[in-house]
Amino acid sequence: MSDLGPSGLPVPPPNPNLETQRFWDATAEGRLELPRCDSCGHVVWYPRERCDQCGSTSVTWFEASGRGTVYSCTVTRRIPGSWRAAAPFVLAYVELDEGPRVVTNIVGCDPETVHIGQAVQVVFDPTPDGPALLRFTPA
Amino acid sequence: MAASVPPVTIRGKALIAGVYEHPGRELPDRTLPQIHADVAAGALADAGLTLADVDAYYSAGDAPGFGALSMVEYLGLDCSYIDDTETGGSAYLVHAQHAAAAIAAGHVNVALITLAGKPRTGGAGPGGSARFSSAPEASFENQFGMSVSGGYALAAARHMHEFGTTSEQLAEVKVAASTHAQHNPHAFLQDVVTVDEVVSSPMISDPLHRLDCCVITDGGGALVLVSEAVAASLDRHCTPVLGTGTSIKHTSGGRIDLTHTGATRSGPLAFAEAGVTPADIDYVSIYDSFTITVLMTLEDLGFCAKGDGGRFVSDGALQSPGGVLPFNTDGGGLCNNHPANRGGMTKVVEAVRQLRGEAHAAVQVPDCELALAHGTGGSLATRMGSATLVLGRST
Numbered sequence: 001m002s003d004l005g006p007s008g009l010p011v012p013p014p015n016p017n018l019e020t021q022r023f024w025d026a027t028a029e030g031r032l033e034l035p036r037c038d039s040c041g042h043v044v045w046y047p048r049e050r051c052d053q054c055g056s057t058s059v060t061w062f063e064a065s066g067r068g069t070v071y072s073c074t075v076t077r078r079i080p081g082s083w084r085a086a087a088p089f090v091l092a093y094v095e096l097d098e099g100p101r102v103v104t105n106i107v108g109c110d111p112e113t114v115h116i117g118q119a120v121q122v123v124f125d126p127t128p129d130g131p132a133l134l135r136f137t138p139a
Numbered sequence: 140m141a142a143s144v145p146p147v148t149i150r151g152k153a154l155i156a157g158v159y160e161h162p163g164r165e166l167p168d169r170t171l172p173q174i175h176a177d178v179a180a181g182a183l184a185d186a187g188l189t190l191a192d193v194d195a196y197y198s199a200g201d202a203p204g205f206g207a208l209s210m211v212e213y214l215g216l217d218c219s220y221i222d223d224t225e226t227g228g229s230a231y232l233v234h235a236q237h238a239a240a241a242i243a244a245g246h247v248n249v250a251l252i253t254l255a256g257k258p259r260t261g262g263a264g265p266g267g268s269a270r271f272s273s274a275p276e277a278s279f280e281n282q283f284g285m286s287v288s289g290g291y292a293l294a295a296a297r298h299m300h301e302f303g304t305t306s307e308q309l310a311e312v313k314v315a316a317s318t319h320a321q322h323n324p325h326a327f328l329q330d331v332v333t334v335d336e337v338v339s340s341p342m343i344s345d346p347l348h349r350l351d352c353c354v355i356t357d358g359g360g361a362l363v364l365v366s367e368a369v370a371a372s373l374d375r376h377c378t379p380v381l382g383t384g385t386s387i388k389h390t391s392g393g394r395i396d397l398t399h400t401g402a403t404r405s406g407p408l409a410f411a412e413a414g415v416t417p418a419d420i421d422y423v424s425i426y427d428s429f430t431i432t433v434l435m436t437l438e439d440l441g442f443c444a445k446g447d448g449g450r451f452v453s454d455g456a457l458q459s460p461g462g463v464l465p466f467n468t469d470g471g472g473l474c475n476n477h478p479a480n481r482g483g484m485t486k487v488v489e490a491v492r493q494l495r496g497e498a499h500a501a502v503q504v505p506d507c508e509l510a511l512a513h514g515t516g517g518s519l520a521t522r523m524g525s526a527t528l529v530l531g532r533s534t
Contacts, residue, residue: 014278024278045393046279052392072300072397074292076284076344083284091289091344093397100393103280103521116300133282 005125024131035059045100066122108137153239154377157186157363174255182361195220199230226524227516236383255359256479290520292344308449310337315457320470358478382413382529401525402439413529424486483514
């Protein structure tokens with residue numbers, strides 16, 4: 001198993017590229033930044049420097065609220081490989097207040113209590129390389 | 140914009156002349172290329188053709204090395220047409236669509252599609268890992284312990300939340316598959332199970348239990364598609380491809396709807412091309428990586444209203460004979476076989492068996508004239524390639 005973050009879950013380092021470096025740099029400083037399309041206003045996820053809705057290649061990064069609600073969740077109890085010892089843990093989609101639904105984990109609570117519609121708040125789980133993973137905890 | 144010209148239809152222009160499913164479920168002593176060759180030989184023999192007759196070859200991500208480049212050489216083929224389209228487990232239905240189009244256009248006479256893998260005894264398939272880690276979405280999904288079953292559980296949980304679907308209803312899918320698998324001597328799991336046994340099996344990722352999940356098996360399969368002229372020269376009764384549809388459903392820039400699949404688009408395309416409706420279909424092969432995959436796909440293909448899948452599959456609706464919509468009469472991926480973790484190939488194979496009247500007598504659908512095969516590759520939780528084929532009675 002890779003190193004564990006403050007959440008108690010593995011923190012595998014992400015693989016930033018030219019399009020996502022800004023996103024990851026912000027997480028290292030405890031901020032959630034997202035790209036918004038300059039043409040149609042769509043907030044794009046996963047982060048990229050183009051709008052999948054209108055095709056614009058002009059986006060402006062802004063700091064998001066970090067608030068959201070659970071769109072779907074599952075308690076993973078059996079999983080092979082490096083996550084085996086982390087089970088049971090909550091895998092979820094959280095719908096950010098700004099619109100995007102993001103894959104994440106719900107941490108800092110009893111996994112059995114997490115439910116669809118629950119209000120959650122981002123926590124930044126640092127990886128050994130500096131960037132932090134977006135995880136969420138009950139608001 | 141110029142006036143649109145009606146598309147050239149492929150309806151009936153290509154026929155499935157040969158099918159083969161490897162009987163093995165654990166193949167520690169065969170290499171991947173050998174299994175590809177084994178299933179190629181099986182399907183060609185079934186058709187009454189040889190490797191020398193093949194002028195088009197199709198493979199997906201399970202093919203080792205450089206895909207078609209490597210396999211055409213290994214098999215000793217002489218091809219003027221190749222296709223490595225990769226949509227995961229549905230790829231072989233996409234290949235059948237592409238082969239049918241190429242045959243209809245006159246580019247191809249005999250197309251060979253192969254699948255082989257050893258996830259049970261040989262570890263993960265070839266390639267893939269480097270390709271997946273460089274995907275633009277990788278760091279935004281792979282860091283959170285998203286297993287295959289965990290991803291499908293997210294879809295199941297949301298479907299339950301929106302439509303009231305229950306674990307007992309999902310279990311009905313497995314029960315139907317198991318009643319069929321008891322008649323298949325090659326099936327990996329041959330025991331009939333009950334709803335209670337499914338919902339009391341160990342929880343893998345809520346709400347999916349172990350018996351909601353497909354098997355992991357070695358093996359493979361192959362298809363041979365031919366032109367009308369070639370079909371006329373064969374002794375084999377050939378199965379016409381009447382309609383085809385493919386679609387990719389993805390996360391839509393972060394606005395994914397977990398309650399539907401790509402079948403909402405691939406299905407109508409295939410039905411329209413075939414000129415039939417869901418009510419006309421006698422038998423369905425539905426990709427069954429998990430029970431939820433079947434339930435959502437049946438809704439999306441129009442066999443019941445959206446959200447009614449749970450009620451639809453209850454009371455033995457999917458069982459053969461006697462159910463209103465017999466499905467996966469070989470036992471499917473849930474019981475029979477899921478070679479290379481890719482179940483699309485065997486979906487087509489069993490549909491052809493039904494249309495030929497060559498399914499096991501205990502599960503053969505009487506007077507089976509129209510069948511549908513559907514593949515789902517990738518993941519219900521993120522992006523998937525969906526492919527639908529409508530096949531006609533063998534002539």
